[in-house]
Amino acid sequence: MPAILESQNLVKKYGDFTAVKGVTFDIKEGEIFSLLGPNGAGKTTTISMLSTLYTPTSGDATIGGHSITKDPMAVKQVIGVVPQDLALYEDLTAKENLVFWGQMYGLGGKSLNSRVDEVLDQIGLADKAKNRVKTYSGGMKRRVNIGVGLLHKPRLLFMDEPTVGIDPQSRRAILDTVKDLNEQGMTVLYTTHYMEEAQELSDRVGIIDHGELIALGTQDELTKQVGQTETLILHIGENEDPEALAKAIRSVDGVQKADVTDNEVSVITSDAKDILAAVVTQANERGIRIRSMDIREPNLEAVFLNLTGRALRD
Amino acid sequence: MLKLLLIGLKDLKLMFRDRAALLLMLLTPFLLTLGMGLVTGQFSGDNNSGISDIPVVIVNLDNDSLGNALVDIFNSDDLADLVEPASSQDPEAARRQVDEDEVAAAIIIPAGFTQSVIPQGNAAPNEELTIEFYSNPSRPTSAGIVKAILDGFLARLDEMRLGGVTTITQLLASGRIQPQDANQVGEEIGERLQSAAANGNEATAITLNTSTSEEEANEFNALAYFAPGMALMFLMYTVSYGGRSILAEKAEGTLPRLLVSPTNSTQVLGGKVFGIFLMGAAQMLILIGASTLFFGLNWGNTLSVILLVLVAVFGATGWGLLITALARTPAQIGSVGSAVMLIFAMLGGSFIQLDNLPAIIQTIGRITPNAWAMDGFLTLALGGTLTLLSPPILALLTMGILLFLISAALFGRKNLIQK
Known part of the structure; x- marks a missing residue:
């Protein structure tokens, strides 16, 4: 064309x-x-x-x-x-x-x-x-x-x-x-x-x-630029400290990246199921309540997050 | 060119759909004119030539033919609707009536006035006496009308006296009378003049006065004055409304959209300016039509009125563009435009005739389209022709061109549209 x-x-x-x-x-x-x-x-x-x-x-x-x-x-x-x-x-x-x-x-x-x-x-x-x-x-x-x-x-x-x-x-x-x-x-x-x-x-x-x-x-x-990855989105309470949680999660095995957007922590990993238990443990140890979570297949959002470290809505 | 016209016509259509704007552009000036008419008594009688029943007191101390003739003029049928004369023999009392705002003016005819103008017999001519005109400053218009009638009478007297002298001179020059007879012939002419005046044959004078009385009345016709005054005042609102639409279209995105269509910026801005001009012209013509229809006003020769409207709107559009070029937001244009509308109305004679304002104000007022256009409309209402309109037309055209050039330069500097 x-x-x-x-x-x-x-x-x-x-x-x-x-x-x-x-x-x-x-x-x-x-x-x-x-x-x-x-x-x-x-x-x-x-x-x-x-x-x-x-x-x-x-x-x-x-x-x-x-x-x-x-x-x-x-x-x-x-x-x-x-x-x-x-x-x-x-x-x-x-x-x-x-x-x-x-x-x-x-x-x-x-x-x-x-x-x-x-x-x-x-x-x-x-x-x-x-x-x-x-x-x-x-x-x-x-x-x-x-x-x-x-x-x-x-x-x-x-x-x-x-x-x-x-x-x-x-x-x-x-x-x-x-x-x-x-x-x-x-x-x-x-x-x-x-x-x-x-x-x-x-x-x-x-x-x-x-x-x-x-x-x-x-x-x-x-x-393909972000590889075979999944994005785990953690929604936390308004009064919680997402930065502290993201920092803790980055030390979990299998986590490639963890970034904060408002009251969400976006975690890029090869398999979200493998890190779920460790992520919840990190949150509990810091008294941070996770209100809900999503697992997303590789998409343009993940591409943007991977390239910029920020979510599209930032 | 076609797109320019289409943009202008679109703006005119939008104006007619904006109820709030129509209220200010058409209904408000119409109602204000109507209000002025009611206040000045325009609708109190059948007479539509101006103010009626002007109270005037006449002190006739002369009690001779000319003094009586002047009293008769004021009591004539021709002026019955216009003036309401009262008689007095006390000059002080008459002046007091004026001071106490009971009458618009007092006319005091001194004793011996007739004799001073037309000496009788072999009496030596007296020192010429003058009629005292004592006017009420709080009623300038009404007093002006009375003064105009008096001036007409005095002008006629001068004509008659000059005519008598000229006649004697010509009779002497032609040898038809001898120098020693000149005095006697002069006396006879004087007696005939007195006789004519005393017999009410001042019809000639009245005819003269009547023929000008329409002009004089029109000049002081409250509605003939206030109708263009209000229309011009709100014309300034309309041109600032039109200018506001340029910035409003920019803010609302339609101006950029026009510019991404195959329409160049000259066509777009030209169309907007044409739209302002159309709005102003439509407003003026509608108001003129309405005042003609509902108030029976005679604006003068139709073609001349239309020409004057077009140049007045052209000059006013220049101001609208300048305001737009200097403003940053539509709201700024709205507030500045309203202020300019009122200031120009005051300086330009929309409320008070410029002649009644201080000289400095009269000079400053010439920057306004109101002042020039008022001159033109009054000239036409008095029966003036197109040739008499040259000064206001030239002034308004010059004003419009200058303001267009200044605004174009400012628009270019501000880069109004392109980024």
Whole structure:
């Protein structure tokens, strides 16, 4: 598959602060590529540069063969953007919003009207098209937000954390929409800090942290980086000392790593069952009450934890 | 260009869906104008030409033809709705009535006034006496109307006297009368003038006065003054509301979204500016239409009014952009915009006619679109034509262009959109 997007050493600085530190990756035509990273990792800044909203401090990217720095207007014709926050006119109806944004993408006349109707069907709001957006639920607004990005049938769709702050049902609908769009041939760049979404959707994943792309590949390729490991998550009480527990657990045979996130201690080991008894003993000896525990198979969360020593939600 | 228009029209549509904004942009100025009309008695009678029943006291110590003629003018049917004259023979009492705010003005015609203007017989001309006009400072508008009527009468007197002298001179020059007859002919002309005045043939003077009285009345028509005053005051609210929408769109993400569509920043900002202009123009035209319909106001020549509205909105839009360029948040624009609206209304004569304010305020007031536009609207309401509008139109255009350039430079420096 040819690459529709090729990013080369993209850098974005704000004074002394470097938000994105030389990000290089490509996206192949027809794939769903996820940029996975915690809040503040540089996902939105990267997507803002790629969508020509921000000018890179250095580096460049080509999208559909057009440079984002030299030919941004041509790039804009290729891409569709679904921003992280809702970007709609709430006093206009869904249909009026779609018509307006369609006009901004150069659509007009009958083709605009028919495309608006298609998109309304696609996002499941045809029967509520004449209601003002401000009367919609958060999930419905999200769907209109996505619909705007689809109007001109972009070859590459940027979706920046489209499921933040919505109910599980709407989240499910959005993830299904992304998969449907991809099945119809649309390439998607999806940013998220939800490991589950990246796992469910992505053909390939780039893990970004502190402005750097620290891992890139298919999910299999990434999980192999952490080997055949399991993650034991210990949930402890709010008044307990997770650092003390993590320190104690690191001395247990078979424990590769133990890190703290809020009131959780994440333990990476080759076999969680083998260390369970020793871990509980360490907790009891220090008077720390373990409220519950999970055992997780190797996943992107473990990859991130392995690479950064922190959980994705940090 | 098309996208620029579409963005502007979208903003206009959004304005009409914002009930709170509509309340301030349309209903509030309309109600304030209505309130002003009620306070000034605009709706108390059928007369829609201005203030009515102005109390005035006339002290006629002359009791001769000209003094009586002036009293008759004030008691004429033509002025019956406008003034409510009372007679007195005591100048001090009349002045006291003014001081005690019982009347808008006192007119004191001195004894011998007629004789001083038109000497009779072989009497030597007296030293010319003047009519005293004693006005009530707390009723500047009403006093101004009375003064205008008096001035009209005196101007007519001057015309008649000058006409008499000119006639004698021409008769002498043409040899139709001899120099020794000039005095007698002059007396005859004077007698005829007195006779004409005494017989109520001052119709000519009244006609003159009446023809200007409409203009004078319009000039002091409370609604003709307050309607544009209030509309212009709230125009400043509208342009700051429009400017606020630029920063609000940035904060709400629609501005960045516009910029990732195939729309360049010039089209986006141009569209927003066009939107502000459309909002202001729509507001002004609706208010003008409503005041014409409901108050029966005559704003003047329609095309000239529309032209003046467009340049006034252009100048005001410049201020709206400057406020936007200097502010950091939509809330800042809201508070600064409200303050500017009130200050400009005071400095620009939306509440009090600029002529009644100190000279320094009048000068400072010229930075406001309100002052120039008020000049223009009053000129048109008085029947002025497009040629008389040149100063306000040029001033408002210059103001708009300057402010646009300054704002563009500030927007560029702030890098409002791109990061």
